[in-house]
Amino acid sequence: MPLAERLYRIGCGLLDLIYPPKCVFCAALLPAPQREEGICITCQNTLPRTAPGILRQLDDSLSPVYAPLWYRNRVRESVLRYKFGGRSHYHRVYGPLLRHCLLDADVAPPDYVTWAPLSRQRLRKRGYDQAYLLAQEAGKLYGQRPIPLLKKIRHTKAQSSLTAAQRRRNPRNAYEYAGGFPLSGARVLLVDDVVTTGATLDACAMALYRAGCTEVVCLALSSSVGGDARRTSPNQGHRMT
Numbered sequence: 293m294p295l296a297e298r299l300y301r302i303g304c305g306l307l308d309l310i311y312p313p314k315c316v317f318c319a320a321l322l323p324a325p326q327r328e329e330g331i332c333i334t335c336q337n338t339l340p341r342t343a344p345g346i347l348r349q350l351d352d353s354l355s356p357v358y359a360p361l362w363y364r365n366r367v368r369e370s371v372l373r374y375k376f377g378g379r380s381h382y383h384r385v386y387g388p389l390l391r392h393c394l395l396d397a398d399v400a401p402p403d404y405v406t407w408a409p410l411s412r413q414r415l416r417k418r419g420y421d422q423a424y425l426l427a428q429e430a431g432k433l434y435g436q437r438p439i440p441l442l443k444k445i446r447h448t449k450a451q452s453s454l455t456a457a458q459r460r461r462n463p464r465n466a467y468e469y470a471g472g473f474p475l476s477g478a479r480v481l482l483v484d485d486v487v488t489t490g491a492t493l494d495a496c497a498m499a500l501y502r503a504g505c506t507e508v509v510c511l512a513l514s515s516s517v518g519g520d521a522r523r524t525s526p527n528q529g530h531r532m533t
């Protein structure tokens with residue numbers, strides 16, 4: 293084994309001793325075979341997964357939304373740690389869930405993969421853009437890197453701090469096409485972490501349509517609403533491999 297690889301393995305082993313790998317959803321300690329995946333067997337079998345296919349349609353842009361998970365309980369807690377608790381590395385564990393969701397729904401390769409960006413102010417404070425990291429993971433399915441097609445032109449209050457009615461109004465006209473890429477006739481995959489009212493994705497999708505896109509398909513890691521009640525059974529859906 294080359295020296296660099298040996299050192300890397302020793303480093304990983306030491307890190308495991310200091311920060312033992314835990315399931316990103318329930319924080320259970322992971323036995324060796326599940327460390328790569330980052331999800332314990334229990335969560336693999338019981339996560340609240342959505343049924344494959346379009347989960348909902350956005351109000352203004354009418355764009356379809358796909359999401360592999362329902363935003364509740366362990367998923368909600370995990371996403372909150374990912375966004376606000378500095379656990380930026382969770383995106384590697386969320387990646388296969390996103391890619392399986394697109395595969396199961398047979399979403400055709402887009403011309404661009406992009407994301408709902410943070411404002412500069414929030415990006416500076418957080419140090420990473422959680423939706424960008426998810427777009428990076430989703431784009432791997434098509435061999436595409438995320439392209440910054442959008443910019444946030446005004447700072448909005450955190451959606452999580454608002455009522456449903458405020459959330460719907462908050463992101464309106466907050467996003468604009470960033471320029472630099474030919475969008476006429478383009479098909480875009482737009483990625484975000486959570487979809488609740490859908491207002492953020494809708495505002496982003498509308499900005500992309502105004503810039504000439506012909507189709508915007510949305511992907512979120514989790515959704516708090518959508519589909520019909522039959523889709524909400526925690527035991528339904530596919531198992532992640």
Ligand SMILES: [Zn+2]
Nearest residue numbers: 315318332335
């Ligand atoms: Zn777990």
